[in-house]
Amino acid sequence: MTFDRKDLTNEQLVHIYRNLLWPRMIEEKMLVLLRQGKISKWFSGIGQEAIAVGATLALQEDEWIMPMHRNLGVFTSRHMPLSKLFMQWQGAQEGYSKGRERSFHFGSNAHHICGMISHLGTQLAIADGVALAHKLKKENKVSLAFTGEGGTSEGDFHEALNVAAVWDLPVIFIIENNGYGLSTPVNEQYRCISLVDKAKGYGMEGIQIDGNNVLTVYDTIKGIREFCIKHQKPYLVECMTFRMRGHEEASGTKYVPPDLFRLWEQKTR
Ligand SMILES: Cc1ncc(C[n+]2csc(CCOP(=O)(O)OP(=O)(O)O)c2C)c(N)n1
Ligand SMILES: [Mg+2]
Structure with a gap:
């Protein structure tokens, strides 16, 4: 892996x-607590951290994720x-x-993180x-949503991307393509070569990047954020990674x- 630090x-x-x-x-702590019976459930993102971290750092702190x-x-x-996270x-x-x-399944208004259900x-x-609200208020801000590659097979994925394209909404859609949706491998999930190809179908820009390279993720999302604000358009980013657990x-x-x-x-x- 090569890291380009740019400036x-x-x-x-x-x-x-x-x-x-x-x-x-x-996570390393949580895996121990899990085996001690002190927590009951854990979804591991080990190996995929560069996507969430790089993307979050590339946004302003008051932009919704x-x-x-x-x-x-x-x-x-x-x-x-x-302390509150562990509780x-x-x-x-x-x-x-x-x-x-x-x-x-939790979020925090103060941190501009919308909890999922x-x-x-x-x-x-x-x-x-959220992006529509920014647009109507003429604020220079984006919103950013994550999905796994499995989630792209949901109808909601199609509806959200299509509306964002048609209404010119400044929103960044990140697909974390980690090879599996539960036990379903990608070759049973979709027939296109890359999920980013779907961007063309919606009439929006898209890019596929190495999701394990934190500098690539950070730099790409930073640039895309500026593009989305300047052109008032959505963007699809497919981050290639792997689910290690x-x-x-x-x-x-x-x-x-x-x-x-x-x-x-x-x-x-
Ligand atoms: C509509 C819906 N169907 C099924 C599930 C159960 N479920 C939760 S996560 C998951 C797999 C998701 O795969 P992917 O989107 O690739 O994300 P990953 O777990 O790989 O990060 C499934 C089937 C759900 N939560 N919601
Ligand atoms: Mg997956």
């Missing part, structure tokens, strides 16, 4: 690296207090969803709504050929 200073590089480390360190279940790096890069995952009253659940695809149209910690990875882990392991260390 980033040493301080900026260290800042990005620290943000990349946070979710990995938290619609994350999914593997985007811990969004929460940490927006500096949500670790959330342990189902404590003091957590973000007041003990109602113990996973990633689990259903795939639903975050995308919410990003349209099970769909959820309880579900295992028996259906994934071991060679794929060996291949991607080189890119996630």
Whole structure:
């Protein structure tokens, strides 16, 4: 992997690296707590952190993000207090969803993160709504929504991208293509060569990038953000990565050929 620092200073590089480390360190702790029975559920984003972290750092702090279940790096890069996050995952009253659940179905107005309600695809149209509000108020801002490649098979994906294109909404749609949607591999998920090809069908710009290279993600999203604001248009970004653990910690990875882990392991260390 080659890293192109462009005009980033040493301080900026260290800042990005620290943000990349946070979710990995938290996850390593969570995997221990899970095995001790102190938390009950965990969706791992190990190996995919560069996407959530790079994209979040590329936005302004008051721009809304619609994350999914593997985007811990969004929460940490927006500096949500670790104590409250840990209480959330342990189902404590003091957590973000007041003990109602113990996973990633929560957000925070103060951090401009819109909590998801689990259903795939639903975050995308919410990003349209936020972008429409910015457009009507003539604010120079974007919204950003994440989906997995599995989520692109939902009707909501089509509706959200089509409306964003037709209404010229400044929204960034990020597909995290990690090879699997639960146990379904990509060759059973879609027939196009790349998901980014779908951008053409909606009449919007699109790009496919290396999702494991944090500087590529950061630099690309920063540039796209400016494009979306200047031209008042949406953009589709397909980030190529790999899911290094099970769909959820309880579900295992028996259906994934071991060679794929060996291949991607080189890119996630
Ligand atoms: C509409 C809907 N169908 C099914 C599910 C159950 N489900 C949750 S995550 C998931 C897999 C999603 O795959 P992908 O979008 O590729 O994201 P990844 O888990 O790989 O990050 C499924 C089937 C759901 N939450 N919502
Ligand atoms: Mg997936």
